[in-house]
Amino acid sequence: DQQVKQNSPSLSVQEGRISILNCDYTNSMFDYFLWYKKYPAEGPTFLISISSIKDKNEDGRFTVFLNKSAKHLSLHIVPSQPGDSAVYFCAASAISNFGNEKLTFGTGTRLTIIP
Amino acid sequence: KAGVTQTPRYLIKTRGQQVTLSCSPISGHRSVSWYQQTPGQGLQFLFEYFSETQRNKGNFPGRFSGRQFSNSRSEMNVSTLELGDSALYLCASSPRASGNTIYFGEGSWLTVV
Numbered sequence: 001d002q003q004v005k006q007n008s009p010s011l012s013v014q015e016g017r018i019s020i021l022n023c024d025y026t027n028s029m030f031d032y033f034l035w036y037k038k039y040p041a042e043g044p045t046f047l048i049s050i051s052s053i054k055d056k057n058e059d060g061r062f063t064v065f066l067n068k069s070a071k072h073l074s075l076h077i078v079p080s081q082p083g084d085s086a087v088y089f090c091a092a093s094a095i096s097n098f099g100n101e102k103l104t105f106g107t108g109t110r111l112t113i114i115p
Numbered sequence: 116k117a118g119v120t121q122t123p124r125y126l127i128k129t130r131g132q133q134v135t136l137s138c139s140p141i142s143g144h145r146s147v148s149w150y151q152q153t154p155g156q157g158l159q160f161l162f163e164y165f166s167e168t169q170r171n172k173g174n175f176p177g178r179f180s181g182r183q184f185s186n187s188r189s190e191m192n193v194s195t196l197e198l199g200d201s202a203l204y205l206c207a208s209s210p211r212a213s214g215n216t217i218y219f220g221e222g223s224w225l226t227v228v
Contacts, residue, residue, distance in 0.1 A: 043219030
């Protein structure tokens with residue numbers, strides 16, 4: 001049961017334009033959401049996060065939007081740069097059966113920025 | 116501040132063997148979690164340790180096990196390796212138990228032949 005879904009395995013965007021990566025979730029108990037970026041042969045690096053009490057969080061070129069009613073979040077990158085080419089994972093956090101918070105990751109979207 | 120360190124970075128094992136992977140968390144971080152990444156499957160959660168206690172466990176068979184030491188360093192072990200265990204194994208650390216934001220190491224690439 002994939003509770004966090006990234007339905008687009010890949011996305012290509014022209015340099016300078018906006019990149020929009022989408023993520024859907026099914027578990028209404030998720031209360032914290034994160035985006036990670038991963039280059040080949042490296043571990044994922046934390047990008048930006050948002051709490052369920054907010055609907056938008058911005059950090060430089062990166063903005064995350066959360067639509068709780070639609071159980072949907074998106075990451076906007078503007079303007080897109082060649083160095084943004086990577087795999088992006090969204091993740092969501094909820095209290096697990098063990099009583100602790102646990103992160104659940106999506107399958108990732110490969111973003112390619114075209115110069 | 117040094118990041119999460121994983122060893123070895125690359126290894127090849129034969130089916131049926133066992134393997135131990137090591138992880139040193141960021142200094143001061145007491146929570147360590149492990150993930151498996153395979154193509155098309157994203158990051159699958161294996162388990163999480165805090166203060167030497169397993170606090171969360173994913174849906175993996177008992178061949179996958181782990182432990183955490185008093186200095187927060189962690190190891191994971193996979194016994195009776197299968198071809199499907201070939202993957203990137205990622206360790207992540209967090210300053211608190213089941214932290215919302217975790218910080219990953221570069222991973223250990225395991226190939227089972």
